[in-house]
Amino acid sequence: MSFKLIVFQGPSASGKSTLQALLDIPKVVTWTSRAPREGEVNGVDYHFVTKEIMCEMFEEGNMLEMTKYQGNYYGTSILSINEIMIGQQMKSVVMDANGVKILKERFHDKILVIGVTADKEQCRLRLLSRDTDDKEVTRRLASYEEEMSTLSQCDIVIYNTEENREKAKRMINYIKRGLVEDNELL
Ligand SMILES: Nc1nc2c(ncn2[C@@H]2O[C@H](COP(=O)(O)OP(=O)(O)O)[C@@H](O)[C@H]2O)c(=O)[nH]1
Numbered sequence: 471m472s473f474k475l476i477v478f479q480g481p482s483a484s485g486k487s488t489l490q491a492l493l494d495i496p497k498v499v500t501w502t503s504r505a506p507r508e509g510e511v512n513g514v515d516y517h518f519v520t521k522e523i524m525c526e527m528f529e530e531g532n533m534l535e536m537t538k539y540q541g542n543y544y545g546t547s548i549l550s551i552n553e554i555m556i557g558q559q560m561k562s563v564v565m566d567a568n569g570v571k572i573l574k575e576r577f578h579d580k581i582l583v584i585g586v587t588a589d590k591e592q593c594r595l596r597l598l599s600r601d602t603d604d605k606e607v608t609r610r611l612a613s614y615e616e617e618m619s620t621l622s623q624c625d626i627v628i629y630n631t632e633e634n635r636e637k638a639k640r641m642i643n644y645i646k647r648g649l650v651e652d653n654e655l656l
């Protein structure tokens with residue numbers, strides 16, 4: 471049985487989205503109450519909605535899981551995951567440790583969890599080049615230790631530092647090759 475969903479977990483700016491893009495398989499678009507960043511597109515990067523809508527979706531039972539991360543809600547709709555689990559098209563998603571825990575409990579054998587890490591200082595510098603706001607950088611790094619301490623729930627961990635950039639890329643290519651062999655729809 472091939473994997474249905476490839477999940478990326480790790481601290482902010484460790485490179486989850488970068489490696490997800492390299493893997494290049496369709497993405498699950500999750501929901502968030504945070505504001506879009508420059509260049510982010512609604513319905514492509516996230517479904518950007520208000521906190522109220524997120525809470526409504528949760529209360530109405532439409533969310534498989536929902537987490538609060540640095541003051542904003544993030545969540546995955548049940549519909550998006552059920553579609554994958556009954557369908558043939560493998561997808562990828564980026565999630566925090568809380569979301570991964572729930573997915574693993576529900577779909578242990580059907581998901582491959584890739585942990586992505588980098589040194590805190592490198593993450594800080596990457597965040598600084600993205601967010602000019604120092605406070606925002608500090609907020610995002612506040613969960614660094616928690617994300618690192620839960621990496622044992624990942625099936626594979628990629629150390630995605632500047633020095634390892636090429637190696638990380640090759641690891642993703644190896645994973646992709648294996649997945650293609652496993653799944654004729656990729
Ligand atoms: N549990 C859960 N976490 C999510 C979901 N979507 C995104 N995240 C996580 O929310 C956190 C913040 O994401 P984002 O605001 O895009 O910031 P970034 O990680 O700093 O690029 C990251 O750890 C994501 O993995 C989701 O649907 N569920």
Ligand SMILES: Nc1ncnc2c1ncn2[C@@H]1O[C@H](COP(=O)(O)OP(=O)(O)O)[C@@H](O)[C@H]1O
Pocket residue numbers: 480481482483484485486487488489596630631632633634635638
């Ligand atoms: N191996 C690497 N070396 C240096 N910079 C990287 C590496 N991987 C990703 N980056 C850069 O780090 C920043 C954060 O990456 P991103 O994939 O958005 O992280 P995340 O999704 O984990 O928050 C981006 O500017 C990206 O280009």
